[in-house]
Amino acid sequence: xxxxxxxxxxxxxxxxxxxxxxxxxxxxxxxxxxxxxxxxxxxxxxxxxxxxxxxxxxxxxxxxxxxxxxxxxxxxxxxxxxxxxxxxxxxxxxxxxxxxxxxxxxxxxxxxxxxxxxxxxxxxxx
Amino acid sequence: xxxxxxxxxxxxxxxxxxxxxxxxxxxxxxxxxxxxxxxxxxxxxxxxxxxxxxxxxxxxxxxxxxxxxxxxxxxxxxxxxxxxxxxxxxxxxxxxxxxxxxxxxxxxxxxxxxxxxxxxxxxxxxxxxx
Amino acid sequence: xxxxxxxxxxxxxxxxxxxxxxxxxxxxxxxxxxxxxxxxxxxxxxxxxxxxxxxxxxxxxxxxxxxxxxxxxxxxxxxxxxxxxxxxxxxxxxxxxxxxxxxxxxxxxxxxxxxxxxxxxxxxxxxxxxxxxxxxxxxxxxxxxxxxxxxxxxxxxxxxxxxxxxxxxxxxxxxxxxxxxxxxxxxxxxxxxxxxxxxxxxxxxxxxxxxxxxxxxxxxxxxxxxxxxxxxxxxxxxxxxxxx
Numbered sequence: 001x002x003x004x005x006x007x008x009x010x011x012x013x014x015x016x017x018x019x020x021x022x023x024x025x026x027x028x029x030x031x032x033x034x035x036x037x038x039x040x041x042x043x044x045x046x047x048x049x050x051x052x053x054x055x056x057x058x059x060x061x062x063x064x065x066x067x068x069x070x071x072x073x074x075x076x077x078x079x080x081x082x083x084x085x086x087x088x089x090x091x092x093x094x095x096x097x098x099x100x101x102x103x104x105x106x107x108x109x110x111x112x113x114x115x116x117x118x119x120x121x122x123x124x125x126x
Numbered sequence: 127x128x129x130x131x132x133x134x135x136x137x138x139x140x141x142x143x144x145x146x147x148x149x150x151x152x153x154x155x156x157x158x159x160x161x162x163x164x165x166x167x168x169x170x171x172x173x174x175x176x177x178x179x180x181x182x183x184x185x186x187x188x189x190x191x192x193x194x195x196x197x198x199x200x201x202x203x204x205x206x207x208x209x210x211x212x213x214x215x216x217x218x219x220x221x222x223x224x225x226x227x228x229x230x231x232x233x234x235x236x237x238x239x240x241x242x243x244x245x246x247x248x249x250x251x252x253x254x255x256x
Numbered sequence: 257x258x259x260x261x262x263x264x265x266x267x268x269x270x271x272x273x274x275x276x277x278x279x280x281x282x283x284x285x286x287x288x289x290x291x292x293x294x295x296x297x298x299x300x301x302x303x304x305x306x307x308x309x310x311x312x313x314x315x316x317x318x319x320x321x322x323x324x325x326x327x328x329x330x331x332x333x334x335x336x337x338x339x340x341x342x343x344x345x346x347x348x349x350x351x352x353x354x355x356x357x358x359x360x361x362x363x364x365x366x367x368x369x370x371x372x373x374x375x376x377x378x379x380x381x382x383x384x385x386x387x388x389x390x391x392x393x394x395x396x397x398x399x400x401x402x403x404x405x406x407x408x409x410x411x412x413x414x415x416x417x418x419x420x421x422x423x424x425x426x427x428x429x430x431x432x433x434x435x436x437x438x439x440x441x442x443x444x445x446x447x448x449x450x451x452x453x454x455x456x457x458x459x460x461x462x463x464x465x466x467x468x469x470x471x472x473x474x475x476x477x478x479x480x481x482x483x484x485x486x487x488x489x490x491x492x493x494x495x496x497x498x499x500x
Contacts, residue, residue, distance in 0.1 A: 014487055
């Protein structure tokens with residue numbers, strides 16, 4: 001059967017794409033900070049952070065906020081990007097709906113886990 | 127149903143990664159896609175491994191010892207270079223989508239990848255030179 | 257006196273329910289003639305069953321697009337010496353991402369239907385088609401009287417070169433998105449829904465292969481970027497207007 005004219009299908013829309021680009025830009029910046037801190041400011045040979053270094057680092061309130069924000073940006077960017085790759089394969093509405101649910105769940109679980117981990121480390125310092 | 131060759135189909139996905147007879151733009155596409163997948167894998171591994179922090183000082187020390195293994199160091203170098211390639215190419219994609227640097231996007235890509243390669247070499251020296 | 261090269265043409269063949277294969281034709285070629293001339297000569301003197309699309313022979317109709325050694329070319333304006341040397345083998349294949357009807361002829365119906373759907377204007381006022389990204393040909397009121405043919409000849413080379421068009425037949429593709437950019441979505445809500453969707457402007461991944469193969473200065477890639485800015489501008493305006 002010959003191709004019919006496309007009808008609009010909701011999929012990646014402007015707002016999701018903007019989120020991908022903006023999180024990408026933010027990751028650029030925060031990853032720089034995150035990388036420098038974790039690989040140069042520590043007491044372990046090579047600049048790595050020891051356990052004590054990590055706990056001390058997280059006592060400054062800016063840090064948990066920055067790292068949790070970083071986690072949210074990276075997980076969002078990664079999952080929206082994966083979803084884009086999936087969209088390139090022309091999924092059916094049902095397949096897309098399944099992926100939407102799955103990726104949302106993975107995203108939420110990852111962020112919740114990350115917040116739990118951060119708060120655990122913060123509490124080790126008191 | 128007879129399959130007519132040349133029909134677009136999700137089963138052609140391997141063609142994404144075939145750069146033969148294509149221009150440099152396909153390399154940008156391939157590199158971005160592969161680094162995206164690699165970095166995603168790294169992201170979730172990283173998140174899981176960090177749970178060792180919650181296990182306390184000894185558990186984390188075990189992790190610090192593990193990552194001294196040259197295989198891990200090489201893996202980390204791959205992550206760094208993937209991050210550089212993906213991030214810098216992403217910069218090109220973001221800028222062109224807002225109408226910036228479009229006539230020079232090819233040269234821009236070459237320069238960005240040169241920076242990524244330079245970064246890769248720098249970190250290779252730092253990480254592998256004894 | 258004309259230089260006569262000897263070339264081996266490897267031509268893709270497919271008939272009916274048969275299996276695709278390549279036929280080999282040894283022919284004499286003048287390096288300054290065009291690849292389409294060679295294909296036509298094979299049809300005329302070697303194999304009358306060879307099927308291929310062609311019409312104007314001067315890059316206006318967009319019918320003769322093929323892949324030469326794997327690269328998309330408009331064969332009526334592709335001189336032999338740009339794709340081969342004396343004694344070389346030249347692979348001739350149909351465009352990718354369109355169903356093959358027979359041999360080198362493909363079904364481009366989806367492209368034509370979509371161009372119409374997005375309102376691409378084949379003839380337009382001089383002032384309406386930019387000369388380069390961001391540079392209008394003319395701002396002068398009197399140039400509203402001058403009309404020109406649109407750059408896009410609907411040849412389909414860009415769609416053949418696009419990596420996304422390979423995995424989904426529903427992606428509108430560079431030509432259609434460029435057509436939508438020319439049409440403009442400011443006053444066309446239906447077009448906005450079509451472009452801001454799963455198969456629209458956001459499906460592009462900036463490979464710029466379309467611009468690389470376009471024989472007609474359309475530069476689809478920058479038009480897709482411009483279209484993105486049109487969409488973003490509309491969405492942001494709408495958000496303020498209706499509070500959505």
